[in-house]
Amino acid sequence: MKQQKEYGVQVHAYGRAWMLAALAVMLLVPISMCVWFGVWPNVLDVLAGLLGVAPIYWVVCSIEVFTYAPMLGSGGTYLAFVTGNITNLKAPAAINAMEAAKVKPGSEEGEVISTIAIATTSIVTTLILGAGVLLFAQLAPVLESPVLQPAFKMILPALFGGLGVVYIAKNWKLAVAPLVCMIALFIAVPSLASSVSVLVPVGALIAIGAARLLYKKGLV
Amino acid sequence: MDFKNSGFMYLLGVLVGLFVIAQSVYFLVKAVRRSRQLGIEGSVIKRTVASSAVFAILPSVSILLGLITLSKTLGLPLPWIRLSVLGAVTYELPAATVALNALGESISAPVSGTLAFNTVAWVMTLGCITPLIIIPLFLKKIQGGVHSLRKKDSHWGDLFLTAMFLGMISAFLGMGISDGLLSVLTLLTSAAIMAVCGVFVKVKKVKWLENFALPFSMLGAMALSILYANLLPAELLPAGLWS
Numbered sequence: 496m497k498q499q500k501e502y503g504v505q506v507h508a509y510g511r512a513w514m515l516a517a518l519a520v521m522l523l524v525p526i527s528m529c530v531w532f533g534v535w536p537n538v539l540d541v542l543a544g545l546l547g548v549a550p551i552y553w554v555v556c557s558i559e560v561f562t563y564a565p566m567l568g569s570g571g572t573y574l575a576f577v578t579g580n581i582t583n584l585k586a587p588a589a590i591n592a593m594e595a596a597k598v599k600p601g602s603e604e605g606e607v608i609s610t611i612a613i614a615t616t617s618i619v620t621t622l623i624l625g626a627g628v629l630l631f632a633q634l635a636p637v638l639e640s641p642v643l644q645p646a647f648k649m650i651l652p653a654l655f656g657g658l659g660v661v662y663i664a665k666n667w668k669l670a671v672a673p674l675v676c677m678i679a680l681f682i683a684v685p686s687l688a689s690s691v692s693v694l695v696p697v698g699a700l701i702a703i704g705a706a707r708l709l710y711k712k713g714l715v
Numbered sequence: 716m717d718f719k720n721s722g723f724m725y726l727l728g729v730l731v732g733l734f735v736i737a738q739s740v741y742f743l744v745k746a747v748r749r750s751r752q753l754g755i756e757g758s759v760i761k762r763t764v765a766s767s768a769v770f771a772i773l774p775s776v777s778i779l780l781g782l783i784t785l786s787k788t789l790g791l792p793l794p795w796i797r798l799s800v801l802g803a804v805t806y807e808l809p810a811a812t813v814a815l816n817a818l819g820e821s822i823s824a825p826v827s828g829t830l831a832f833n834t835v836a837w838v839m840t841l842g843c844i845t846p847l848i849i850i851p852l853f854l855k856k857i858q859g860g861v862h863s864l865r866k867k868d869s870h871w872g873d874l875f876l877t878a879m880f881l882g883m884i885s886a887f888l889g890m891g892i893s894d895g896l897l898s899v900l901t902l903l904t905s906a907a908i909m910a911v912c913g914v915f916v917k918v919k920k921v922k923w924l925e926n927f928a929l930p931f932s933m934l935g936a937m938a939l940s941i942l943y944a945n946l947l948p949a950e951l952l953p954a955g956l957w958s
Contacts, residue, residue: 502749509745511851513738518847520734521800524727525836531723536834540818544838547813552806556845564854565861566879572854574742576846578735579801582887584774590880591770591929592763596755600876601861607750608763614743615764616771621735621799623775627782628728628795635783638776641957645944646937648956649901650777652891653940656905657932659884661913662877669874670881677889691890692805698889699882706878710871 502603503569510573517577555692562696566590568606571613578617582692583651587658588616594661668715672705673698718829719790728792731799766926773933778804785811788822789835797839806843814838896951900943905936 529535563581564572567589575585590600592612598604627634637643663670677698681687687694709715718724750760781804785794789811797807812822814835826832865872891902912928915921924931944952 502752506745507855509741510854513741514847514851517734517738517800518844520731521840521844521847524731524796525833525840527727528724528836529833532718532829532833534829534833536830536837540834541814541837541841543817544810544814544834545841547817548806548810548838548842552810552842553845556843557849560846560849560853561857562879562883564850564857565876566883569854569858570742570746572850574739576850577738577801579798579843580774580778580803582883583777583803584771586883587929588767588770592767595766595926596759596763598755599873600880601865601872603749604753604755607746607753607755608759610742610746611750611760611763612767614739614746615767616775617739618736618743619768619771620775620778621732621739623772624779624782624795624799625732627779628725628791631783631786631791634779638780638783642941644957645897645940647777647780648953649898649937649940650774650933651887652894652898652902653905653933653936654774654929655884655887655891656902656936657909657929659888659902660906660909662880662884666877666881669878670885673878673882673885674888677885678892679889681889681893685893688890688894691886694886694889695883697882698886699879702878702882702885703875706874707871710874715874 506569506573506606510569514573514577551690555690558696559692562699566600566609567613568600568609570606570610574610574617575613578613578620580620582695583654584616584620585613587654588612590662591658668709669702669706673702676701717790719826719832720792724790724792728795728799731796735799762926766930769927769930770933773930773937778802780804781808784808788815788824788826789832790826793832793836793839801843801846807839810839810842811835895953897940897943897947897953897956901936901940904939905932908932908935 559581560576563575563586566586567575571589575581578585589609589612592608593600593605596608598608600609663674677694680694706715747760778798782791782794782798784804785807794807798804815822815826815831818831818834820827820831826835864875888902891898909928909932912924912931916925916928944956
């Protein structure tokens with residue numbers, strides 16, 4: 496129990512330290528570019544650019560934090576939100592790893608397995624990106640070949656089809672309501688596909704509401 | 716060599732990459748140590764690492780493709796940096812497009828000079844910075860809420876978290892199902908391969924497959940999506956699929 500508390504305290508202490516270090520690293524990149532090239536951008540130009548993305552992405556990023564943090568655990572969240580690519584890589588990797596290791600999300604075992612999965616995927620992605628930069632001339636024509644484009648454009652259905660079947664088969668009662676609502680919503684408004692991140696918490700709220708009803712009725 | 720692909724930019728890329736690896740290794744070591752204290756078997760940890768590493772390959776190659784796309788406008792190092800820290804192609808591409816448009820330039824042509832280049836770098840950085848501020852402030856409270864929920868009623872706590880996962884999965888499945896026949900076929904193929912893997916694991920007791928079923932399903936479905944795209948009539952395929 497004492498060890499558990501210590502780990503819980505520690506993870507937030509070093510997690511915050513790494514997060515602040517990441518913030519510094521992120522800001523130091525454009526700062527050092529401005530110093531090195533001797534050119535600072537016009538603040539109004541930066542604001543004009545930000546106006547096009549920040550209102551949406553600041554909201555989406557904030558929602559993502561509150562949606563994914565309970566699933567990924569503390570260590571996983573501190574790491575995943577520094578390395579990025581959460582919906583298409585980190586969260587599925589964590590879910591898949593917890594499922595395979597038969598540990599529950601939210602438990603300390605789940606927290607540890609989720610962190611290990613996210614750390615491993617972060618290392619692999621960084622190495623692949625590094626290798627891609629080194630071997631750019633050789634890899635670019637292959638990866639950009641039109642023959643392969645359907646495969647890369649279908650990566651999310653390929654990922655969530657496999658992940659979904661496991662989770663839905665195991666929890667079909669909980670899955671029906673969010674699945675039906677989301678399918679109906681996307682069929683009714685296909686343009687929502689571009690803002691799927693915003694709909695993740697909507698799906699989560701529907702699923703939680705339905706789960707609460709089923710739980711109260713003793714059906715799950 | 717031009718400013719976009721200068722040695723200085725590559726140096727920044729290497730430093731950022733090293734930072735990400737250092738943080739990942741640090742968290743990995745801490746979690747592995749804690750797993751030993753919790754009595755989680757070493758074989759479970761090894762399988763988690765191996766399956767996560769294999770799983771990460773395809774999405775990482777897809778991220779690399781995003782890097783190649785952005786490199787035409789911004790050179791290699793800046794997209795490399797941005798996709799390494801809090802990056803996602805779904806964000807970086809629109810951010811770069813909007814920043815360049817604000818300067819009267821286009822994402823389809825190489826950035827004109829260091830002024831535009833630095834402006835784009837600032838917009839890409841500041842546009843997605845919120846998690847680095849929110850998480851240190853709120854994560855402890857969020858996790859405290861999750862722990863007290865599980866402590867109060869562990870069954871409901873488990874259902875709550877499972878429902879959150881299902882909400883996320885439902886959103887992506889809903890998007891996939893409504894995105895045309897190719898997407899539906901790919902999704903169903905992945906689900907079918909996963910189900911077949913499940914049969915092998917449960918009935919034939921092929922235990923090792925359990926950890927690699929998801930990467931296999933993804934790879935199989937992605938490979939077959941190429942076949943489907945070649946067989947389906949062009950009018951049923953998404954616009955710009957081959958480019």
